[in-house]
Amino acid sequence: GENVEQHPSTLSVQEGDSAVIKCTYSDSASNYFPWYKQELGKGPQLIIDIRSNVGEKKDQRIAVTLNKTAKHFSLHITETQPEDSAVYFCAASKNFNKFYFGSGTKLNVKP
């Protein structure tokens, strides 16, 4: 099955700085890569996703890049704000049949 690894496990940045979280996956057949933000006691919320036919996608301060050859994808958050503090999960899926999650990154944005 698919194996998704995520780094770092914790990330602390100063407000206004950028944050980068990286994930690798093992199954080259995976073709959909979403990123989720989870706040304490709540379910994950989709913040951005990318499909395998695209190398980069951007939505305001958030961007995701995908390198299919190396089988890794990254989340980039620019101009971080305290409200960005949460746990972020990457995931990989093949045809949306199952979603395999990374181990999570706790992001702390210091004011």
Place this chain on the structure above:
Amino acid sequence: GAVVSQHPSWVICKSGTSVKIECRSLDFQATTMFWYRQFPKQSLMLMATSNEGSKATYEQGVEKDKFLINHASLTLSTLTVTSAHPEDSSFYICSAGSTGTGGWDNEQFFGPGTRLTVL
């Protein structure tokens, strides 16, 4: 975006009893729903895939007789934890995906989760 609800949001039960958790897609139909389990400070672990009108597909290591899943309609899936024990205490989360209508092409929408505590 689409909304997925879960009920209850939290439940406390005695060891040996059964607990039912509901997952509903409020404004779209979901032929497939997924059930996850999340331990504190850990990732989501897929437990099973719930298919409307047919038996659920369980991940390796998940006891199907302990975690009963029923997907009776296109908007409702239930997870019943039978004969619950303290080690079953966890955060249970469901997700549902639309079938491509309304611009939500296969995006997974997660419920808010259910916190189960077994005493």
